[in-house]
Amino acid sequence: MVYIGRFAPSPSGPLHLGSLLCAVTSYLDARAHQGRWLVRIEDIDPPREQPGADRQILEALVSHGLIWDAEPLYQSQRTSAYQQALKQLTAKALAYRCNCTRARIKALGGRYDGHCRQHAPADTPCAIRLALSDALIAHPDNGFNDLLLGPQGGQLERCDDFIIHRKDGLFAYQLAVVVDDAYQNVSHVIRGADLLCMTSAQQLLHKLFGAQPPEYGHHPLITDSDGNKLSKQNHARAIDHSTPTANLLKVFTALGLPCDADFIREYRDKTPAQLLQWATNNWSRSRVNSTHSTLASLDN
Structure with a gap:
């Protein structure tokens, strides 16, 4: 390598x-x-x-x-690459639109409950989230050996469906x-x-x-x-x-x-x-x- x-x-x-x-x-x-x-x-x-x-x-x-x-x-010159990546995830039904507010998520205790997976929002400005299915979370590779800190357990179990495109039209860091x-x-x-x-x-x-x-x-x-x-x-x-x-x-x-x-x-x-x-x-x-x-x- x-x-x-x-x-x-x-x-x-x-x-x-x-x-x-x-x-x-x-x-x-x-x-x-x-x-x-x-x-x-x-x-x-x-x-x-x-x-x-x-x-x-x-x-x-x-x-x-x-x-x-x-x-x-x-990164400001890479917008087309991020758009293409977003299209790939959407085409595979791995992403969905979400209009939940920070206030709603705060009222839930800070953890997103996947509400918009089952309740597709109207045609309004929305964020786009990655759909973390149980199969993805349970993947056997969900863990890694950190080069400086040593073995690390899986973290996806503690993750919400995270945002990959923001409601304001900006691409999220994770994507x-x-x-x-x-x-x-x-x-x-x-x-x-x-x-x-x-x-x-x-x-x-x-x-x-x-x-x-x-x-x-x-x-x-x-x-x-x-x-x-x-x-x-x-x-x-x-x-x-x-x-x-x-x-x-x-x-x-x-x-x-x-x-x-x-x-x-x-x-x-x-x-x-x-x-x-x-x-x-x-x-x-x-x-x-x-x-x-x-x-x-x-x-x-």
């Missing part, structure tokens, strides 16, 4: 330390396995995007020595990410543990499209003092492009790489490319599994 990994940020703001951790982790795993590393800009949710954020993200990657192996793919991973022949997805719960659903979509799912690995997150993950929604501070060495050393520490005081003194004047080469040579998936870092501990 040719290893193809990817980093797929949404342009809702500049890179913060948590997203740099994700970029570096996917990059190191690809390079350590002589693989290719791609960048995809997931710009399919315009209400959440910031003008110019895609350029800021790409510039931040370059300043940290994270150079991709093909032209970045923009777009699978279509693009298959299109780019992505073999390995290394990403944050906050996306672990989506993995079984994405594996299922791959199989419904006749594609081989990638192997997945989920790394621990950097959290703030309250235990919240660093994110744009939580107003995480943008990384400083002018201090790439310091930023990379923080990420290496979070990944469990052997960055003691002697190493830091030796490497603090090295270029990002030199640091990344050292990290690639010392990369270990088993170290990542046992790490957990807070922002405060990395800033010290």
Whole structure:
């Protein structure tokens, strides 16, 4: 198998330390396995995007020595592929229209009850959901071995019929990410543990499209003092492009790489490319599994 990994940020703001951790982790795993590393800009949710954020993200990657192996793919240019995928699922009776409101689902306790499967909505703006039949949920492959966290049980039993096309006309992340991973022949997805719960659903979509799912690995997150993950929604501070060495050393520490005081003194004047080469040579998936870092501990 040719290893193809990817980093797929949404342009809702500049890179913060948590997203740099994700970029570096996917990059190191690809390079350590002589693989290719791609960048995809997931710009399919315009209400959440910031003008110019895609350029800021790409510039931040370059300043940290994270150079991709093909032209970045923009999801906003892939609409026809998502439309075709949606038609495939609809033609197989695997998708249905739904006009249930968030208020109705909240009143049900937050779990969707499949109401619109039996009660087809009138010709009004609707979301489209994937129909998770009992046969699909009970599939023997409903489980996987996480490259960083180890064996994971099936997750589809805890899934509702999830949305693949939104009521506002935008394609949902779950559909777009699978279509693009298959299109780019992505073999390995290394990403944050906050996306672990989506993995079984994405594996299922791959199989419904006749594609081989990638192997997945989920790394621990950097959290703030309250235990919240660093994110744009939580107003995480943008990384400083002018201090790439310091930023990379923080990420290496979070990944469990052997960055003691002697190493830091030796490497603090090295270029990002030199640091990344050292990290690639010392990369270990088993170290990542046992790490957990807070922002405060990395800033010290």
